[in-house]
Amino acid sequence: MTTIPSNGTTKNKPRLNHDGYSYIMDRSTSEKNYWQCIKYYSDRCHSRLHTCISTNAIVKPPSEHTCKVNGITLELRVFNEHVADRAFNTQEIPDTIIINCYKDISDPSIVRLPARDNIKRRIRMLRHNNQVVKDPNDPNFPSVPIQLTKTARKDQFLRCDTGPGDDRILIFASDEQVDVLQDTDEFLVDGTFKVVPDIFYQLYIIHGVFRDHAIPLIYALLRRKTKETYQHFIREILNIAPRWSPRAVMLDFEQASFGAFQAAFPNASLSGCYFH
Template sequence: CNSDPIKILLRKFYEIVVDRAKNTQESTDTVLSQCISKLLDPARVRLPPLDHIVPEIFYQLYVIYAVPRQHVIPVVFGLLCRKNAVTYQRLINNIVEFAPAWCPQNIVLEFEKAVMNVFSTSFPQASLSGCYFHLRQSIHRQLQAQGLQKYYEDDGDFAHGIHKIAALAFIHPKDVVEAFVQLSIHLGNRFQTILDYFEHNYIGRFRANGSRAWPLFDIEFWNVHERTKNLQIRTNNSAEEWNRRIGCVFNVHIPLCGSLLKK
């Protein structure tokens, strides 16, 4: 079987472009121009349009939404090569440079520490909170990872128990730990792996001295008690709907992530 040497060169070209874009601080134009300059002329002739190549470089499309008068509107689209604090900080710096008066007061985020840290540092005056939809989504991902999805779908009592775990988000923050302890006793052993996951990430595990370690996400961050009582936004479902529309319109095949801001 004869291999097409040009196809092999182009495949290698794609690999080099993507690797270089993700692992260097070079601009997209620099990566493409330098990689193309090293291609043989026969391979250059068969290159597809550059707009077909560029999406392969980006790891995610990060969208920031504003909420004027309870209407969710996408206001920033960021094509990001990486999913880390340095990349998110560059995004925020570019936005602030363009709109220096931008001063969000309330920010609803997904459960990603790098994003949380950057927004917290950049906007210390803002109140950061987690999206309830993504809290539930994280529990369901854990169900799937542990092979419990079918059990959840077929066993109504088991599903109800999982819903109770997620419902801890609606209890007053000061009462969440005790409610979790009582719920753990009530639910029993078949929920233990999910309870362990929730305790580690959202409650804090017991230490040998009887105190609790800091959870990955503070209770105040994911709790929606006050937001529910004050009729404030507790989920970014509207943003998720926009994400689906954007994905369809632009035929995006990269992860869509976002933050929801309110003045």
């Protein structure tokens, strides 16, 4: 299901943009929002779509539009959708967002866009209104902002924060990921270094082999790569998922992580791999 953000208001009614068309809120129930084409009255367009209140996912796609939208108008609406999406869902600077969104529209449409400074101002406003959180620059930040501890469905995602300190660990997993972690016994483990905030050393990921597919189950931000750090990390996971009992673990040849898993799960089969 596609998830779409709200895009402000029109005549004091919530508005959203999707696939180049705009919709305004018609009515709501306890589970759904009902939207109608913004040209319902002016062009008698009866296209409608439904979204889930808790997730903003489209649960009933829009019916066919009868209103007329020329190519440039459509491209401009899509451009605005893409700008809003990247403002909400990336940490790109405004100039990068604009460059990436320019790629999808024609020169005649670019001429019709607002001034670049106005687009950047809109991006900053969108982020301010959505309370996008900047990366902390101090590892001793007091706590993870509440909006980053939940999934899009408002379920718990942050499972562990060991608190300020030189060996701080953050562990993230959804309810479903924790369940799968405890219901499977074959795992692939690895760290990556290019996508982490400067105050952490690596993003450490545990994948589980579930129904013949490797799926990510645990994400952890670690400040060190010592055996003690990995042992602490494993203990915290066992607090989250006490039934976690690996039968086989494939990981790289890093001695610290290998030793930590061997000590925690002496009966598990550990294997090293350069590419996994």
